[in-house]
Amino acid sequence: MKPTMMTYIHQQSEVLGNLLARYPHGLPALGEAKTVLVLATGSSINAALSAKYYVERLTGVRITVQEPFHFQHYEQWDPATDRVIAISQSGESTSTLAAITALKQQHGVETWGITGSMHSPLAQAVDHAVDIMNGEERVGYVTKGYVATILTLMLIGIHSARQKGLLTAEQEQHELAQLQCGVAALPDIIARTERFWLRWQDDLTAAPRFIAIGFGPAIGVLKEMETKFSETVRVPSQGIELEAFMHGPYFEINPQHRLFFLDVEAPVRERLQLLRQYEQRVTPHVWSVCTGESEDERTLALGIEVSEWIAPLFMVVPFQILAHHTAEAKGNNLPQRIFTDFGVSMKSKTKPGDYD
Numbered sequence: 001m002k003p004t005m006m007t008y009i010h011q012q013s014e015v016l017g018n019l020l021a022r023y024p025h026g027l028p029a030l031g032e033a034k035t036v037l038v039l040a041t042g043s044s045i046n047a048a049l050s051a052k053y054y055v056e057r058l059t060g061v062r063i064t065v066q067e068p069f070h071f072q073h074y075e076q077w078d079p080a081t082d083r084v085i086a087i088s089q090s091g092e093s094t095s096t097l098a099a100i101t102a103l104k105q106q107h108g109v110e111t112w113g114i115t116g117s118m119h120s121p122l123a124q125a126v127d128h129a130v131d132i133m134n135g136e137e138r139v140g141y142v143t144k145g146y147v148a149t150i151l152t153l154m155l156i157g158i159h160s161a162r163q164k165g166l167l168t169a170e171q172e173q174h175e176l177a178q179l180q181c182g183v184a185a186l187p188d189i190i191a192r193t194e195r196f197w198l199r200w201q202d203d204l205t206a207a208p209r210f211i212a213i214g215f216g217p218a219i220g221v222l223k224e225m226e227t228k229f230s231e232t233v234r235v236p237s238q239g240i241e242l243e244a245f246m247h248g249p250y251f252e253i254n255p256q257h258r259l260f261f262l263d264v265e266a267p268v269r270e271r272l273q274l275l276r277q278y279e280q281r282v283t284p285h286v287w288s289v290c291t292g293e294s295e296d297e298r299t300l301a302l303g304i305e306v307s308e309w310i311a312p313l314f315m316v317v318p319f320q321i322l323a324h325h326t327a328e329a330k331g332n333n334l335p336q337r338i339f340t341d342f343g344v345s346m347k348s349k350t351k352p353g354d355y356d
Contacts (some may be wrong), residue, residue, distance in 0.1 A: 002335045005232075005324040008137055008144040009317065013186035015144050016313075019151050020180055023159070028112065028128055028154075029082070030160040033082035036061055039068040039099050040087035043142050043227055046150040048087055050220030050312035055157030057309055058175070059166065076103045077107060089145040091120020100125050101316035114152060116145050130156075140337060141231050143320045146224065150313045154179065178306050179345055182314045185304045193318040196300045197325050203285060204322065205329040206233060207258040209323050211249075213321070214262030215242040215272065221262060221312050225319040232334060233326035242272055255283045262315060263290040263299070264308040 030036065038048045048065045056063050066075065066084070070076070072095070086100045100111055100122070113126035116134045120201035123129035134148040158175050161167040167175070197204070210233070212225040222239025240249055253259070261276045263269065280286050286296045291311050294301040300318055327334055 003138055004335060005139055005141055005143055005320065008139060008319055009190065009324070011135075012144045012147050012317070013183055015148050016151050016179075016183045016186070019148060019155065020176065020183060022133075023155055023164075023176065026131065027156050027159045028130060029163040030059055030061055030083070030156070031163070033061055035078065035080045036063045036083045036085060036087045037078070037081050038063060038065045039071060039072075040065065041067050041069070041093060041095060043146050043224060044087040044089060044093075044096075044149065046220045046224040046227060047146050048153065048210050048220070049223060050150045050217065050316070051153035051157070052220075053217040054154050054309040055160075058157045058161040059164065061107040061160075067095075068093070069095040072099040072102055077103075079107075081107075081109060083110050083112065085120060086116060086126060087114045087149060088120070088122050088140055089116045089134070089137075089149065091115040091117040091122035093122070095123055097121055114149060116148070137292070139334075141228060141323075141334065146320075147313060147316065149314075150220075151179065154310070154313065178310055180312070182304050182306050182310065185302070186314070186317065189302050189304070189314060189317050190321065192302065193300060193321045196318070197322060199297070199325065200287070201325065201329060204258065204326050207233075207285070207326075208256050210235065210237040210260070211245075211253075212239045212262065213242055213245050213262040213272070213275065214239075215263075215268050216264075216266060217309050217312050218264065218315065221316045221319065224316050225260070225323075226318060228323040229326075232323045232332060233330065234332060236329070242268070246275065250279075253279060253282050257283050258285040259283060259287070259295065260319075263288045264311050264315075265291070265341070266308045289315055291315070297310055309315055312318040 009297055014144050040048045052063050052065055055186055082168050086096045088096050104111055112125040113122045113129045115122050116132050118129055132148040132152045134145040137145050162172045212222045214222050226239040227279055259279055261272055289300045291302050291304050293303055328348050
């Protein structure tokens with residue numbers, strides 16, 4: 001049988017556990033870098049956003065995340081940039097490769113590549129390639145490679161902070177223990193999501209539009225929900241930051257829309273909860289995803305105690321599962337590839353994806 005998204009979702013705990021077990025082997029440190037530019041697109045940019053705030057908080061490094069095509073053709077180069085990190089799970093993204101090549105030629109900046117293929121064009125183009133160790137993923141809608149990218153970035157942050165003396169050995173172990181706790185809980189998170197799906201599957205399958213709302217480090221989860229649901233469920237789907245939603249998009253909401261709120265312990269949590277209460281007056285199709293526990297039947301509680309900075313690594317998993325299940329329930333045959341010539345036709349990939 002062909003592998004599915006769920007095949008690789010179930011492998012995530014093993015992949016992430018292996019990354020933790022080999023820490024810090026194979027991980028570079030940011031050293032004295034103060035300003036880092038990250039170039040990525042698609043799910044890779046969502047992964048970068050999911051790890052950005054955690055790494056910045058640990059290391060004090062300023063990280064800017066940009067789309068490579070837009071950056072190469074329209075953005076101004078910041079001469080304070082110490083390092084450029086390109087992310088591409090396949091290592092085949094032409095826009096990322098072009099931007100890296102141009103920056104090396106024009107500015108001579110040190111480049112890293114984070115990829116799942118150490119034989120890819122990206123791995124050959126950069127000064128230092130980092131393997132996310134996700135193994136084979138022969139499905140067009142990435143899942144385990146996505147979380148492996150986030151964890152790799154987070155581990156680089158921990159390693160860098162320890163090397164700079166910003167973390168003690170005890171603090172380093174505390175950060176690793178938090179990550180390990182979440183990784184160990186992944187099978188339970190999957191089980192909780194399956195129960196949530198069974199309860200709400202009819203409601204989710206009938207949805208004409210999905211919107212996810214959150215804040216802070218959860219912005220990467222919002223954008224990955226948008227990406228995965230658009231790719232698989234194939235109805236309008238959008239992830240919107242809390243404050244941005246309250247400055248215009250809230251006018252759009254109607255009783256048919258399905259809303260997800262990403263609820264984590266943070267100073268602005270009350271604002272999110274007030275918004276959820278308000279939107280429940282507009283549409284009955286409102287749910288939350290939280291990290292701890294909840295008695296609310298409309299809240300998918302992950303049952304883990306992690307900080308809001310680490311939470312994006314685990315909060316994305318329910319959306320991966322719900323994207324797969326909702327798509328299948330709608331009759332979208334995900335193993336059947338569509339638009340197979342798109343990447344090559346649009347010159348966005350160096351070769352077609354190997355998913356057969």
